[in-house]
Amino acid sequence: MMIILSIEHSSVVVISVAGAFRKGKSFLLNFFLEYLYNLHKSQQSDSSLEWLTDDCQLHGFHWRAGVKRDTVGIWLWGEPIMIESVTGEMFAVLLMDTQGTFDNNSTYQQCMTVFALSTIVSSVQIYNVVDNIQEDALQHLSLFVEYGRMAMEQPHNFGKPFQQLVFCVRDFKNQEEYEFGENGGTDFLENVLQTNPEQPEEIKVVRELLREYFEDIQCYLLPHPGYKVAERQSFRGHVKDLRPLFREELKKMVPNLLGPHNLKPKIVNGKTVTCRKMMQYFKEYAASFDGETLPQPQSILNANAKLICIEAAHEAKVNYCRGMDRSTYGTRMMSEKKLLEAHIKHGITALNIYDKCPKIGSNEVRRLLLEKLQEDINAELERYKRLNEAKRVTGCASAMLACGDSVFLGIGLGSAASGAIAGAVLTLQAGVVSLGIVAIPISLTTLFFIWAYVWTKPCFERITNKNKTR
The missing domain is CATH 3.40.50.300 (P-loop containing nucleotide triphosphate hydrolases)
Incomplete structure (x- = not known):
């Protein structure tokens, strides 16, 4: 072997x-x-x-x-x-x-x-x-x-x-x-x-x-x-x-x-x-x-027809996966609508590839392999949904672990991302999922105070320094 x-x-x-x-x-x-x-x-x-x-x-x-x-x-x-x-x-x-x-x-x-x-x-x-x-x-x-x-x-x-x-x-x-x-x-x-x-x-x-x-x-x-x-x-x-x-x-x-x-x-x-x-x-x-x-000669012919359909179905599935890989490339989560649009687009291309395979033998053989191809494509869609959902959590975690020097829980928030974090905190406080960000096991109240501290700390330092110079 x-x-x-x-x-x-x-x-x-x-x-x-x-x-x-x-x-x-x-x-x-x-x-x-x-x-x-x-x-x-x-x-x-x-x-x-x-x-x-x-x-x-x-x-x-x-x-x-x-x-x-x-x-x-x-x-x-x-x-x-x-x-x-x-x-x-x-x-x-x-x-x-x-x-x-x-x-x-x-x-x-x-x-x-x-x-x-x-x-x-x-x-x-x-x-x-x-x-x-x-x-x-x-x-x-x-x-x-x-x-x-x-x-x-x-x-x-x-x-x-x-x-x-x-x-x-x-x-x-x-x-x-x-x-x-x-x-x-x-x-x-x-x-x-x-x-x-x-x-x-x-x-x-x-x-x-x-x-x-x-x-x-x-x-x-x-x-x-x-x-x-x-x-x-x-x-x-x-x-x-x-x-x-x-x-x-x-x-x-x-x-x-x-x-x-x-x-x-x-x-x-x-x-x-x-x-x-x-x-x-x-x-x-x-x-x-x-x-x-x-x-029987018909059995041999149907076996050859099945081999043709298997190869065409394999080529169609590979083409679908390559198209979906290109469409879902990147670290940011796609909206469900865009993901389904990509699925429909590449799914139609895959079915067209299968339909072009030579038609020999029994039509029943082609029909069964077509059903199997559709099941495989739908299974691949579920896999892409899971991968896309994983990007939602990964994106939120990456934002919270951005570079910074906050002393609270060892979490730093970069100033360039602070506005987005503030918006996410307020949105999550209201119970709404938005911008591909979901709640993680950190208190929202804690997140809010971390954000407030990072923004207000420079102001307090400037006021304190002015008082000292006087």
Whole structure:
């Protein structure tokens, strides 16, 4: 938490790996960790980047061979890794591991919720599949196609709703037709996304619209990592035990995805997301998927609408407070009328700021956030009233403690303030509050005699001196 708070305003990059359970998602993420930490080290020391060397041992995300699942829900690596982009901006890179989408120990609804949530919050969603891109893998993308359609139909269009989708085909066997790596993967993906009349309509729609709703779609074909990796309890993370061909292909793929030239921050509703905002986004998206049914495209849209309204409401409230701070600046108390005039003026400005936020999703979401903004502004008004009232007491006390040399109770009254004090004493004696001055725990009679003494003392001294000279 301390690390996140120290970089709360840094743009965040979220790399997620999703796919069927027990297919090496956590194993793949450890190569990402190895690369990012070595990249960070080389940037800090201004040295050449070396990674995946013979003496390297993988560690980080827990993984194992076997048929039982090893990741439940969604896991984030415990700290952001700071990487300097090619533009010089520092990005906080987060790595996300997810529960298998076809886990036999979880319901279909749970699997799809994890898959949907990880895709929504990630900058890059890596879809980890084995041997081939099956029809069911594409079918699970239908949720995002439907959401993309709804998002693109909104009055305010922020561009494509999703950023980058990468198919990582593991243990690919058809090397004779498609070469390993990105080039072969591009050709392979083009073939997979082709449509034909025999396909079900929903599959055809997914194929036709994926490129329209994702900014970028890529595919990498990877060979088998070596049988020593697959043998249970035999692989301890030593890179030297990897199949050389697998190792070389990883050294090409990982920099292409995570290198300084290719990293892109997370974008939500057309705006770059910071680490601080990302925490709020996780909460809102998770809340929208918290139910007994499959996540609905409308739920995702309403979650995005709520995020827009929350940001607009925050900006409106900050603007109101800044305006009120300027209006109430100073040590003198304002009249209640002027305070309310300032409140109305800056309150209207705040509501106009909120009203200008893009209108997407449900109107109910906007209405509820507007009510919350009005409550917050009214609460701030009460705070400004209390601060203003405090100036009433402070002003009176300051006047009474002005510089002087009166011997009574150690209180001095400066001659320049004596007229105002006299007026205040007479007003308070009459039981009327005026000029922002209120009674304090000193007898009014005592105050009057102090004032009278200060004014009459010089006269008595002059008369006494004249009598002495005679």
